[in-house]
Amino acid sequence: MSQPAKRRLRLAAGVPGVNHWTVWGAPGAGSQIDFSTFEHVARTAERGFFDYFFLAEGLRVREHKGRLHELDVAGRPDNFSVLAAVAAVTEHIGLVGTASATFNEPYDLARRIASLDHLSGGRAGWNIVTSSDAFTGANFRRGGYLDYPDRYRRAAEFVELSRALWDSWDADGPQHYRFDGEFFDTEGWFPVAPGPQGHPVLVQAGDSGDGRDFAVTTADVVFSRHGEPEAGRAFRSDIRARALAAGRDPDGILVIPAVSIVLGDTPAEAEARARETQFTQVTPQTAIHLLEQIWGVDLSAHDPEGPVPTPPDSLGDQLTHGQARRVDDPLAAAHAWHAEAVERDWSIRELVVAKTTRHEFIGTPSQIAERLDDAAQTGAADGYVLSGSVVPHGIDEFVDKVVPLLQERGVLRTSYEHPTLRENLGLGDRPWVREGALARAELAS
Ligand SMILES: Cc1cc2nc3c(=O)[nH]c(=O)nc-3n(C[C@H](O)[C@H](O)[C@H](O)COP(=O)(O)O)c2cc1C
Structure with a gap:
């Protein structure tokens, strides 16, 4: 009897943006601005038959204690400009850029993404984010910023209108559209002809119930932070259940979390190496900064290698602006972290390493290949976004040592099968579009 076909593992490679995981000070670390950084990661990932090259994006440089955040990676060029340049030096790999549905305009963004689809021969993708705070909005403010509950409603309409624009051409050229x-509330003619994919691949990143429901009614791929296999299985099951409830085939939506290997x-x-990397990521100064983000008070007088200070009784002013929120209740977290540090006799730096750094997969190349294969077969994920902690060469070792083993196991392609990202991801050649999603667009016949 023949074996059932193995589930394929999709791989993506990211150049990280703002974080404390990238060790920019490591020997051999490149620049976050030079094109050579992006080119190296994308071409190496293409050598490893990855599905896509991925860029996250923040729309405001973060601040800590009123100054530019020292952990920030300021100066990175705009995503879609970088991806257009990467399109010229690669042939097959998909190009996915993050763009906020809160702070962009559909006509302009749909035009830029369709342009990338043309320039790359059908390899464009859009990671839809809603961006998390009012601080970001201050860069864009036109009389108020969108409340949290309205973000996904705007995002859904944003995608609906973008789809209408991408569909507004027929054999005779652009047709007049109207969207109420x-x-x-816009109308006119969309200037860019449909790209090879028609609708670029839509990725979504947002974790709340609203975010997940938005994903299953809108996106082709869900990007998440649930990279650890057990958490990944729970997250993927939840996405699949929501997809079913929304009347969608769960196999048509891929869950691709970020992981560190x-x-x-x-x-x-x-x-x-993992332990050493964690301590290079969390320098003594970083340890203090990250603890201040949770404690909400200035801790600069404390020794990072010394004991963890008692948390304040109440929250002070917010010291850090712009980080993606990972802790819902900082004061409760501060008390829980403090109790754990006392129990385990951890210094500030040891506590911050334990709480803020994470490597989901640690092992030899054959162990990693086996675990990634197992993760794909047991529904922990449909694939992973990898970013090396050292940019741009961190990914080289994975491509040289793990990729051949994944190919031997039959879970990774040995050549690109199709020209477009949508097809290479196994999503077919047509996008899934929610029934009635284009109801508000009118095309002149
Ligand atoms: C895995 C992941 C990656 C994200 N990446 C970005 C990003 O690159 N840029 C951005 O502005 N927001 C990013 N976000 C923030 C989301 O767009 C969203 O604003 C935030 O998660 C709050 O929505 P939620 O409550 O549904 O999670 C990301 C969120 C997640 C979960």
Whole structure:
């Protein structure tokens, strides 16, 4: 009897933006501005038959204690400009850029994404984010910023209008469109002809119930932080259940979380490298900054290698602006973290390492290939976004050592099968579009 076909593992490679995981000070670390950084990661990922190259994006440089945040990666060029340049030096790999549905306009963004689809021969994707805070909005403010509950409603209408624009051409050229919505009321002719994919691949990143419901009614791919296999299985099951409830085939939506992988020639070496990387990521100064983000008070007088201070009784002013929120209740977290640090006799830096750094996969190349294969077969994820902690060469070792093993296992392609990202991801050649999603667009016949 023949074996059932193995589930394929999709891979994406990211150049990280704002974070404290990238060790920019490491020997061999490149620049976050030079095109050579993006080119190296994209071409290496293409050598490893990855599905797409991925860029996250923040729309405001973060601040900490009223100054430019020292952990920020300021100066990175605009995503879609970088992706257009990467299109020229690659042939097959998909190009996915993050763009906010809160702070862009559909006509302009749909035009830029369709342009990338043309320039790349059908490899464009859009990671739809709603962006998390009012601080970002201050860069765009035109008399108020959108309340949290309205973000996904605007995002849904944004995508609906973008789809109408991408569909507004026929054999005779652009057709006049009119869209009357709650957030957008526009009409005219869309200037860019449909790209090879028609609708670029839509990725979504947002974790709340509203975010997940938006994903299953809108996106082709869900990007998440649930990279650890057990959490990944729970998240993917939830997405699949929501897809079913929304009347959608769950196999038509892919869940592709971000993960960090550390390799070593032996398991012990990999563990030692992981530990060393965590402490290079969390420098003494970073430890203080990250603890201040939770404690909400200035801790600069404390020794990062010394004991963890008692948290304040109440929250002070917000010291850090612009980070993606990962802790819902900072004061409660501060008390829980403090109690754990006291129990385990952790210094500030040890506590911050334990709480804020994470490597989901640590091991030898063959262990990692086996675990990634297992994760794909057991529904922990449909694939992963990888970013090396050292940019741009962090990904090289994975491509050289793990990719051949994944190919031997039959979970990774040995050549690109199709010209477009949509087809290479196994999403077919047509987008899934929610029934009635274009109801508000009128095309002149
Ligand atoms: C995995 C992940 C990645 C994200 N990446 C970005 C990003 O690159 N840029 C951005 O502005 N927001 C990003 N966000 C923020 C989301 O767009 C959203 O604003 C935030 O998660 C709040 O929505 P939620 O409550 O549904 O999670 C990301 C969120 C998640 C979960």
